[in-house]
Amino acid sequence: MVDGSACPCPAGKIVSGATSMLRNRKNIRIEWGDCDPAGIIFFPRYFAYFDACTHALLERAGCRQRDVQSEYGILGFPLVDVRARFIVPTRYDDDVVVESGITEFGRTSFQVQHRLYKDDVLAVEAFETRVCVALTDEKPGNMEAKSIPPEFVKKLSGQG
Amino acid sequence: MVDGSACPCPAGKIVSGATSMLRNRKNIRIEWGDCDPAGIIFFPRYFAYFDACTHALLERAGCRQRDVQSEYGILGFPLVDVRARFIVPTRYDDDVVVESGITEFGRTSFQVQHRLYKDDVLAVEAFETRVCVALTDEKPGNMEAKSIPPEFVKKLSGQG
Amino acid sequence: MVDGSACPCPAGKIVSGATSMLRNRKNIRIEWGDCDPAGIIFFPRYFAYFDACTHALLERAGCRQRDVQSEYGILGFPLVDVRARFIVPTRYDDDVVVESGITEFGRTSFQVQHRLYKDDVLAVEAFETRVCVALTDEKPGNMEAKSIPPEFVKKLSGQG
Amino acid sequence: MVDGSACPCPAGKIVSGATSMLRNRKNIRIEWGDCDPAGIIFFPRYFAYFDACTHALLERAGCRQRDVQSEYGILGFPLVDVRARFIVPTRYDDDVVVESGITEFGRTSFQVQHRLYKDDVLAVEAFETRVCVALTDEKPGNMEAKSIPPEFVKKLSGQG
Numbered sequence: 008m009v010d011g012s013a014c015p016c017p018a019g020k021i022v023s024g025a026t027s028m029l030r031n032r033k034n035i036r037i038e039w040g041d042c043d044p045a046g047i048i049f050f051p052r053y054f055a056y057f058d059a060c061t062h063a064l065l066e067r068a069g070c071r072q073r074d075v076q077s078e079y080g081i082l083g084f085p086l087v088d089v090r091a092r093f094i095v096p097t098r099y100d101d102d103v104v105v106e107s108g109i110t111e112f113g114r115t116s117f118q119v120q121h122r123l124y125k126d127d128v129l130a131v132e133a134f135e136t137r138v139c140v141a142l143t144d145e146k147p148g149n150m151e152a153k154s155i156p157p158e159f160v161k162k163l164s165g166q167g
Numbered sequence: 168m169v170d171g172s173a174c175p176c177p178a179g180k181i182v183s184g185a186t187s188m189l190r191n192r193k194n195i196r197i198e199w200g201d202c203d204p205a206g207i208i209f210f211p212r213y214f215a216y217f218d219a220c221t222h223a224l225l226e227r228a229g230c231r232q233r234d235v236q237s238e239y240g241i242l243g244f245p246l247v248d249v250r251a252r253f254i255v256p257t258r259y260d261d262d263v264v265v266e267s268g269i270t271e272f273g274r275t276s277f278q279v280q281h282r283l284y285k286d287d288v289l290a291v292e293a294f295e296t297r298v299c300v301a302l303t304d305e306k307p308g309n310m311e312a313k314s315i316p317p318e319f320v321k322k323l324s325g326q327g
Numbered sequence: 328m329v330d331g332s333a334c335p336c337p338a339g340k341i342v343s344g345a346t347s348m349l350r351n352r353k354n355i356r357i358e359w360g361d362c363d364p365a366g367i368i369f370f371p372r373y374f375a376y377f378d379a380c381t382h383a384l385l386e387r388a389g390c391r392q393r394d395v396q397s398e399y400g401i402l403g404f405p406l407v408d409v410r411a412r413f414i415v416p417t418r419y420d421d422d423v424v425v426e427s428g429i430t431e432f433g434r435t436s437f438q439v440q441h442r443l444y445k446d447d448v449l450a451v452e453a454f455e456t457r458v459c460v461a462l463t464d465e466k467p468g469n470m471e472a473k474s475i476p477p478e479f480v481k482k483l484s485g486q487g
Numbered sequence: 488m489v490d491g492s493a494c495p496c497p498a499g500k501i502v503s504g505a506t507s508m509l510r511n512r513k514n515i516r517i518e519w520g521d522c523d524p525a526g527i528i529f530f531p532r533y534f535a536y537f538d539a540c541t542h543a544l545l546e547r548a549g550c551r552q553r554d555v556q557s558e559y560g561i562l563g564f565p566l567v568d569v570r571a572r573f574i575v576p577t578r579y580d581d582d583v584v585v586e587s588g589i590t591e592f593g594r595t596s597f598q599v600q601h602r603l604y605k606d607d608v609l610a611v612e613a614f615e616t617r618v619c620v621a622l623t624d625e626k627p628g629n630m631e632a633k634s635i636p637p638e639f640v641k642k643l644s645g646q647g
Contacts, residue, residue, distance in 0.1 A: 038539045039552055039563075043359060044366045044419060045243040045300075045310075051218065051360065054211035059518045066580075072519055073580050083205040083519075090250035096310065099364060100546075100553050140205075150205075150256070198379045199392055199403075203519060204526045204579060211520065219358045226420075232359055233420050243359075259524060260386075260393050365563040365620075365630075371534035378531065403525040410570035416630070460525075470525075470576065 029165035030108040031064040035123075037101040047096040054089065057121045057133055060107040064119065068162040079156055084137040087116065091133035097125055109163050115139050115152040117163075189325035190268040191224040195283075197261040207256040214249065217281045217293055220267040224279065228322040239316055244297040247276065251293035257285055269323050275299050275312040277323075349485035350428040351384040355443075357421040367416040374409065377441045377453050380427040384439065388482040399476055404457040407436065411453035417445055429483050435459050435472040437483075509645035510588040511544040515603075517581040527576040534569065537601045537613055540587040544599065548642040559636055564617040567596065571613035577605055589643050595619050595632040597643075 041052040061084070062072055075081045097103060104124045111118040116138045123131040140150040201212040221244070222232055235241045257263060264284045271278040276298045283291040301313040361372040381404070382392055395401045417423060424444045431438040436458045443451040460470040521532040541564070542552055555561045577583060584604045591598040596618045603611040620630040 036539075038535070039363060039542055040369045040371065040535050040538050042364045043243075044362045044364060045245065046364045047245060047310075049215075049218075049360045050246050050249070051211045051214035054214060055209075055518070055520050058209075058211065058520050059516075062519055062580075071580060083203075085205065085207060085256060086210050086253050088250075088252050089210070090248075092248050093246050096245065100542075100551060150207075196379075198375070199382055199523060200375050200378050200529045200531065202524045204522045204524065206524045209520045215358070215360050218360050219356075222359055222420075231420060260382075260391060363563075365565065367565060367630075369535075369538075370566050370569070371531045371538065374531035374534060375529075378529075403523075405525065405527060405576060406530050406573050408570075408572050409530070410568075412568050413566050416565060470527075 028108045028110070029064070029068055029163055030106060031060070031067045033060050033063050033105045033107070035103050035105060037097050037099050037103060039099045042099045047098055050091075050093065053091065053093075053123070053131055053133070056105065056123075057107075057119075057135065060105045060121055061119050061135065061137070064107045064109070065163070068165075070159055070162055075159075079159070080141050081153060082140050082142050082150060084117075084139055085150075086135055086137050088136040089133065091131060093131050095125060095128055095130040097123075097130055101125055103130065110134070112155065112160050112163075114154055117155065188268045188270070189224070189228055189323055190266060191220070191227045193220050193223050193265045193267070195263050195265060197257050197259050197263060199259040202259045207258055210251075210253065213251065213253075213283070213291055213293070216265065216283075217267075217279075217295065220265045220281055221279050221295065221297070224267045224269070225323070228325075230319055230322055235319075239319070240301050241313060242300050242302055242310060244277075244299055245310075246295055246297050248296035249293065251291060253291050255285060255288055255290040257283075257290055261285055263290065270294070272315065272320050272323075274314055277315065348428045348430070349384070349388055349483055350426060351380070351387045353380050353383050353425045353427070355423050355425060357417050357419050357423060359419040362419045367418055370411075370413065373411065373413075373443070373451055373453070376425065376443075377427075377439075377455065380425045380441055381439050381455065381457070384427045384429070385483070388485075390479055390482055395479075399479070400461050401473065402460050402462055402470060404437075404459055405470075406455055406457050408456035409453065411451060413451050415445060415448055415450040417443075417450055421445055423450065430454070432475065432480050432483075434474055437475065508588045508590070509544070509548055509643055510586060511540070511547045513540050513543050513585045513587070515583050515585060517577050517579050517583060519579040522579045527578055530571075530573065533571065533573075533603070533611055533613070536585065536603075537587075537599075537615065540585045540601055541599050541615065541617070544587045544589070545643070548645075550639055550642055555639075559639070560621050561633060562620050562622055562630060564597075564619055565630075566615055566617050568616040569613065571611060573611050575605060575608055575610040577603075577610055581605055583610065590614070592635065592640050592643075594634055597635065 035056055037048055041048050043049040065071065106122045108120055109117050110120045116136055119135045119137065121133045122129055139153045139155045141153040143149045143151040195216055197208055201208050203209040225231065266282045268280055269277050270280045276296055279295045279297065281293045282289055299313050299315045300310040303309045303311040355376055357368055361368050363369040385391065426442045428440055429437050430440045436456055439455045439457065441453045442449055459473045459475045461473040463469045463471040515536055517528055521528050523529040545551065586602045588600055589597050590600045596616055599615045599617065601613045602609055619633045619635045621633040623629045623631040
């Protein structure tokens with residue numbers, strides 16, 4: 008079981024300055040099927056976009072989900088906390104850009120920031136706090152928080 | 168860190184005490200197709216559940232989306248802010264209960280709290296801040312914030 | 328690899344008469360977030376509904392996905408073929424009923440029929456052809472078709 | 488109301504030879520969140536991909552959804568029939584290519600073929616039959632089939 012602590016990056020921060028971090032940009036087309044009867048995006052779809060952006064960021068750092076599983080025994084990076092501000096609505100056929108980067112590392116968790124721009128205007132800002140989990144041997148299907156491999160931190164800090 | 172301010176309905180609060188508010192409970196089955204390769208729910212699906220819970224709450228108060236559109240000229244209630252804490256993971260075939268209620272009314276916005284329970288344990292807590300919008304005449308497709316009808320507040324406060 | 332045969336229930340049919348089969352009914356509310364900017368359901372969502380209906384049918388027969396995995400070593404029932412006719416559009420806030428049943432069993436596959444009714448009018452009809460698969464030992468992650476357990480056929484034929 | 492006829496491109500075919508038609512290719516990454524607990528794609532997501540591919544095809548022909556609405560008074564192209572064969576499973580982090588083209592035009596409907604390739608192997612083939620609809624004046628929200636503008640056929644036939 009992951010600990011769903013509200014402030015997951017406390018005391019023992021490893022890295023804090025967001026400035027030097029690796030960042031990734033992803034172009035996204037807002038699709039017809041992602042929009043609701045008001046003609047604007049159905050907001051849960053943003054979180055699916057952002058999840059894909061986090062995977063793209065990890066891949067860019069050389070930590071593709073598939074490889075991370077086989078190399079480090081990490082099952083995945085489920086969320087313990089997420090928040091988002093929706094500033095400007097987006098509509099189908101809009102082309103947007105999402106800029107993603109890690110803003111904080113804890114021992115077992117990290118925070119990802121996503122900024123979605125429409126015509127160079129910040130439309131959405133979101134923060135995901137994710138924990139690194141592995142399967143535990145005790146009970147099948149159970150997960151436990153796992154220390155983030157130092158190599159992993161290095162790569163995502165843009166020093167890998 | 169985003170300022171996603173904890174109290175998004177400041178100054179002109181109309182109602183603040185959450186205790187007397189109307190609440191709604193919704194039973195949800197976590198479906199196979201809502202879960203990811205780690206076997207747990209893909210978190211954006213929670214927000215789709217919660218959106219349905221907000222609609223169910225509004226309907227229970229006599230403010231069904233369809234009617235609200237024809238009676239009040241309200242296009243919908245898009246989100247301006249959302250946050251969630253994921254405390255216990257849920258898996259396919261889990262039966263959960265979501266308790267929803269409005270915790271604050273502003274002039275044009277309101278905050279909905281959702282608490283998702285699995286076997287009576289709080290698994291997820293989320294807060295949506297939504298604004299009431301109408302189509303503006305100036306430009307087709309454009310929306311503008313609109314004062315929440317007092318009748319609407321009354322109904323959702325459980326006094327309707 | 329599953330065999331993606333176009334006519335998946337050929338020669339060795341075990342059961343053919345659909346009349347005696349177990350059927351299941353599921354009430355579904357078409358949600359705002361399942362609809363597109365034209366105000367009608369975004370059709371891929373129908374297939375998510377139908378997938379949930381197939382799981383509900385299996386569960387009713389005593390073959391819940393979770394148990395099937397642990398008892399029979401079956402990974403799941405991926406689709407090899409699907410078709411649907413959309414006869415009457417559905418909109419958000421519509422309450423519909425889906426009637427599901429198995430219409431044919433092959434050696435490793437079966438066909439599920441779903442009929443979605445809106446106000447007692449047939450709105451959508453769909454047929455899913457699914458195969459029973461298990462993990463193969465040869466390569467991690469690979470799946471292979473597996474004979475449907477006779478007990479399973481019996482239960483879903485309403486004789487369990 | 489659209490007529491949900493099973494064979495929607497009958498008698499009065501306008502174009503039949505698929506060879507000369509405009510085709511479009513779209514690169515898609517299978518995302519973690521599009522996959523299910525068996526580690527393969529949750530099949531309804533394919534239909535969301537294909538819907539986006541149809542929009543991309545229309546856009547390429549100069550018939551972007553947005554413009555089509557304002558120029559021709561066309562509300563959209565809802566489906567009346569869809570079928571798909573799933574030949575090879577796809578997994579998260581797979582990069583696939585979808586080739587899309589129109590294979591038939593009827594008076595008010597057309598058929599789109601999608602072929603999804605993984606490493607140059609045909610993994611999925613799907614056919615969508617869509618009708619061209621407009622809002623009818625009689626009752627708000629009601630749609631009626633509308634003749635496909637000849638200009639539109641020309642463009643999509645690659646002669647525009």
